[in-house]
Amino acid sequence: MGRTGYTCIRHVFCSLNVLIWLCACGMLGAGLWMRFSYPYAYGTLVPQHSYASSDVLVLATGCFTFVVAFFGCCGAWFQSRFLLITYFSLVILIFMAEFMLGTLAFVFKDQVGDNMKSQLRYGISEHYTEENMHESGTFSNFWDYIQSTFQCCGVDKYYDWYNIKAWPREERVPDSCCVHRERYCGKQYDNDDRQLNWYQDGCLSAIQIWLVQRLHFVGTVGLVIGFLQLFGLIASMILFCTLIDRRSKRGSTVALCRFWMRAAD
Known part of the structure; x- marks a missing residue:
């Protein structure tokens, strides 16, 4: 890949993850506000499962998104292969979790x-x-x-x-x-x-009808998230492979220079 194309993908990838990182900060702020504004609030229809309360879900999602975006942004900015492969692995895990949850929800929808x-x-x-x-x-x-x-x-x-x-x-x-x-x-x-x-x-039945009527919004959000995840996967692999290719060429050049210096001596 040419230097211009690599730089463009790197900047777009970094900017995208900065945006996601800012959104994660907003989610963390909203979750903390919900937690401290209503310390005794359940925020859920199933209080026997407190982990499903709205503030806990928002905080957990915000923390995980913050970490993933941090790896992606730092990996692109510092051109770190370790951070990029970590970002790639986390996004793959998200994909697998979404697929498994969707499959289980469809198979066991009656239960x-x-x-x-x-x-x-x-x-x-x-x-x-x-x-x-x-x-x-x-x-x-x-x-x-x-x-x-x-x-x-x-x-x-x-x-x-x-x-x-x-x-x-x-x-x-x-x-x-x-x-x-x-x-x-x-x-x-x-x-x-x-x-x-x-x-x-x-x-x-009223709650179920309300949810069905808003499935188009959920579907739109899901498509946007899926597109961002797909772009993140492709971009992180391109950056990772480009870094390996550049460093291997740089290593070959250094080895060649050392060979000619020894031959001259």
């Missing part, structure tokens, strides 16, 4: 749906509390927001809220399940028809 349903029910039963339902970012506030926004109640039906830990031996629902919301509208008494004021549909 994933059933497991999600049971986990959501468990979260409602064990982690919903009335004390922090008005505190922004908490699990209880999160569920109230979903039910009010999607006009639904519970996972499958409103009876998912019956006899939960927050109100044992009570067949009631949160006030966010009410069509016409008012204080204690989720409670029912003897010979009471308050169930007619509750949303009859569960939230699981």
Whole structure:
């Protein structure tokens, strides 16, 4: 490869990784803000798996992206074969992880749906509390927001809220399940028809429909990420191979000079 082409690929590759590095810094900042702004917030519908909370996922993704972009940027700038091959290996691992996750999600899609349903029910039963339902970012506030926004109640039906830990031996629902919301509208008494004021549909189907409607956005983001990963793989290999070729030629030139100097002596 000519010097101009090598320099162009090197600068573009380095600039791209600087941009990704800055994005990673932004993700780290957002994750830290979420962690310290809502220290007791779950940020997830499955609090029994705290590693799946939004702040943990953002921080983990930001840290990994920061490290990968650091190897790529430094490898291109300092023309380091070790850093470039490390960058290449990390991107290959990302590709493999994405492929495996996509394959497993497709093969076990029914089991994933059933497991999600049971986990959501468990979260409602064990982690919903009335004390922090008005505190922004908490699990209880999160569920109230979903039910009010999607006009639904519970996972499958409103009876998912019956006899939960927050109100044992009570067949009631949160006030966010009410069509016409008012204080204690989720409670029912003897010979009471308050169930007619509750949303009859569960939230699981509403959440699934919301996700399906946004698959085009997810697909677009996935294509952009895939293109950047592919470019990173190709560019890092070109830079790596060019460095090996240049240093081998330089070594051959030095050896030839030494040979002629010895011959002259």
